[in-house]
Amino acid sequence: MVGATEEARLNQLESQVDNGGGGAWEYLCLVRKLKARRSEKVLRHGIFILNSHIARSKLGGEEWTLYEQVAVAAMDCHRNDIANDCIEALSKKFPGSIRVGRLKGMLLEAKGAWPDAEKIYAQLLVDNPLDQIILKRKVAIAKAQGNLAAAVEYLNNYLETFMADHDAWRELAELYISIQMYKQAAFCYEELILSQPTVPLYHLAYADVLYTMGGLENLQAAKKYYASTINLTGGKNTRALYGICLSSVAINQLTKGRNKDEKDSADLQPLAAEALLKDYKERAPEKLPLVTAMLRNIKLVS
């Protein structure tokens, strides 16, 4: 979970390093800790440190972690030559290491040589059959080849063994959504919410999936989860406010004419609409007339 202060610190360090101030190593450590994907910056500043002999010797043992980080960033920026150099340096220092073997497999993936990459991973799995990262790379290979069904199958097998891996559940949910299997995606999000109930983003994603699936029960559940997102974020999440407005409208359309044995959520819609208007007034006043017109059209505001 990337918090606001951490992100602000990351951006501040990034602009500081870009403009020539020091702190490149601190920036790289923070990127590694927050697992942000900023490959171009990492590559540029990482190479800068690795090329300067003084900075490199200051790092001591951490130099090799930097090699690994730069190798992955280079692969992401499609500079496979740099990645190759880094991996060679690492394999000279740590011959026969599984971590270096993984990097070699990733390099083959980046070059597009999927069968060779799979061969290397199969070899590594013989000695370490329960290595989580290699199993995840197999999923990534299937995903990169566009074979989403196989990716889903691999990931399901992985999750049978490692049920507590939240990132894998999240990835599976996203894969299901991309092949439009919404019920299964909803199940994945349910698992995530069960294990980490205080993260509002999972509630939001779950509500989105339920809203997409449609149908009265799903819409009512979606409205509840949008409301819980608003609860967890103190009302600051604009998307959840929109979600409440739209799901209320959809529910009203479905129950038109039916006897409404309503509970108390009759005042939720106008409240959400009002909060939305206030939000836009504060943050984007030039768009306020558009929002007012839209809300008026769906009769949430008079």
Next chain:
Amino acid sequence: MGVGFIAGVLGGLLFAHAAYSTIQYRGMLKIMEEEFSGPPTNVVIELLLGFVLCMVAGLAVPGKFHSILPDSEENRVVSLPSNLDFMIFNHRGRLSPFDPELKLKT
């Protein structure tokens, strides 16, 4: 942290000076064979001043309080970490390699 530290040092010095003055005052009382009923007023003022400075130091040095609300400006969750274990490399960036000048010097 700097201000608090300096305030603390100043307070400590004031205490030391007050202690020294009180010792001298007692010595003087012993010569004059009077009872010690309390340190002289200027020493009391010095003690109080020193204590105020130390209070400032004691409150400022341990650092600010951090908010514990999960939706406060500093604590709110901005994004989930991008799933780097499942990162794939055949995205559009493949078509424009980054900065061909950059090389790793071995």
Next chain:
Amino acid sequence: MAVQDSTRSSSEGKSGDDGEDLSIFHAENLQNNMKSIYYSRTFLSIMGGVVAGIWGFTGLMGFVFYLLIMAIASLGLLAKAKFSVGNYFDSWNRIILDGFFGGLMSFVLFWTFAYDIVHIF
């Protein structure tokens, strides 16, 4: 998990389960705040002990002085939290009562220490 963020699981905390989760907070920050209060109170107890010793308090007066110091410390901590305790702690007792008598031993130690230096030796 091979790639873990060990602070992730410990950063959320729940206290009490009264049906409404008003009580979800950032446990790590709360612990830091509590540590900060503890340091402040200990430091102030020590300084108070030195003042009491130099001033020449004896007997009950000294303990009354200690209570006074702790009360002032509570006020100071309240001011530091800008009087909106809910932002930084989960209950008012944490600032006002917690650690009230924790500094007593340090106070007595430095009180006797300072008193001895100034008045006896």
